[in-house]
Amino acid sequence: MVSPLLFLIQHGVKSYIFLICDAQIGWPVGWFLGSLIAFLVVPAWGWRWLFVIGVIPALFVIWVRRSVEEPERFKDMQELRKKAREVAAKKGEALREAAAEVATEFQVAKDKAVQFTYRQLFASDLARTSILIFLWQVIYNYGAGAIISWLPAVFLFYKVPLVNLYEASAWATGIAVLGYLSAAALGERFGRREISVLYLVIGAISGYMLAFHANNFVSITVYYSGYYFFTIGQMGAAVAFALESFPTRARGTGGSLLAVATWIGFIAAGFTGPMLFKAMGTAGAVALWTLVCSLIPAFLALGTKHVKPGRELEDIVV
Numbered sequence: 053m054v055s056p057l058l059f060l061i062q063h064g065v066k067s068y069i070f071l072i073c074d075a076q077i078g079w080p081v082g083w084f085l086g087s088l089i090a091f092l093v094v095p096a097w098g099w100r101w102l103f104v105i106g107v108i109p110a111l112f113v114i115w116v117r118r119s120v121e122e123p124e125r126f127k128d129m130q131e132l133r134k135k136a137r138e139v140a141a142k143k144g145e146a147l148r149e150a151a152a153e154v155a156t157e158f159q160v161a162k163d164k165a166v167q168f169t170y171r172q173l174f175a176s177d178l179a180r181t182s183i184l185i186f187l188w189q190v191i192y193n194y195g196a197g198a199i200i201s202w203l204p205a206v207f208l209f210y211k212v213p214l215v216n217l218y219e220a221s222a223w224a225t226g227i228a229v230l231g232y233l234s235a236a237a238l239g240e241r242f243g244r245r246e247i248s249v250l251y252l253v254i255g256a257i258s259g260y261m262l263a264f265h266a267n268n269f270v271s272i273t274v275y276y277s278g279y280y281f282f283t284i285g286q287m288g289a290a291v292a293f294a295l296e297s298f299p300t301r302a303r304g305t306g307g308s309l310l311a312v313a314t315w316i317g318f319i320a321a322g323f324t325g326p327m328l329f330k331a332m333g334t335a336g337a338v339a340l341w342t343l344v345c346s347l348i349p350a351f352l353a354l355g356t357k358h359v360k361p362g363r364e365l366e367d368i369v370v
Contacts, residue, residue, distance in 0.1 A: 172302040188352040193317025195345025209334040220273040224280040231285020239289030248290040252350035255283025259342025
């Protein structure tokens with residue numbers, strides 16, 4: 053029997069879109085479960101056991117990767133590139149000219165599809181989009197990674213016991229699931245870029261409140277949860293928004309660019325936290341991460357092209 057996950061991967065564009073949303077919803081669910089496990093495990097067994105438990109999802113990911121087949125469009129693209137090289141070598145033609153002679157099952161810009169994938173991202177037709185998407189993701193993840201990583205410092209600043217940190221994280225990440233679901237649903241109807249921008253702006257308001265008006269466990273949890281619902285929850289629409297910004301021939305590479313930007317943001321967040329606390333104080337650092345790093349990505353997203361709501365990803369081929 054085919055698992056629901058494999059069915060989604062192997063069937064249809066709509067399923068692909070829903071899979072993107074499901075995968076993103078898994079992110080706050082994972083954080084929620086992690087916070088809940090930490091809340092239960094750390095007081096009884098200590099923090100080292102969290103790493104032991106963390107091996108389980110890692111093994112599951114390996115199983116999923118081995119069980120998933122490549123989509124038909126990807127196979128068709130690989131066959132195009134292979135045959136184009138063969139024709140070019142046989143006839144002494146340029147690769148782009150040879151590609152025009154190769155029949156494909158799916159519609160694709162053949163002359164561009166045979167180029168080196170990262171070169172495609174920064175060609176004249178995609179360079180603006182690639183740069184804006186990259187900066188959007190770096191800055192967003194820098195802010196999100198920083199507040200998630202350095203939230204204990206906020207608790208210490210307001211003299212809130214760290215034992216409450218796990219509970220606050222559980223509330224915030226649990227509420228974020230609803231943010232992801234709502235962003236995905238609204239993005240499908242009104243436009244993923246537009247909903248991403250809207251959620252980032254509203255999340256910035258929650259970030260402002262967290263920076264300048266939170267002073268106890270309840271207020272920190274409420275404002276942090278609001279930030280999680282909107283600024284983190286917007287990723288329910290934002291990942292599909294980023295992917296639909298690229299044509300099918302470069303979408304996989306565009307997704308890789310997105311992943312690189314994500315980890316650059318996370319790494320920068322880890323390195324700069326102590327420096328910002330010293331230079332700007334706790335409130336200033338939190339405001340930079342949750343307010344400024346929400347508004348700038350919203351502005352950058354508005355610079356990308358508008359895609360009609362509900363449009364199939366596979367229809368975007370040029």
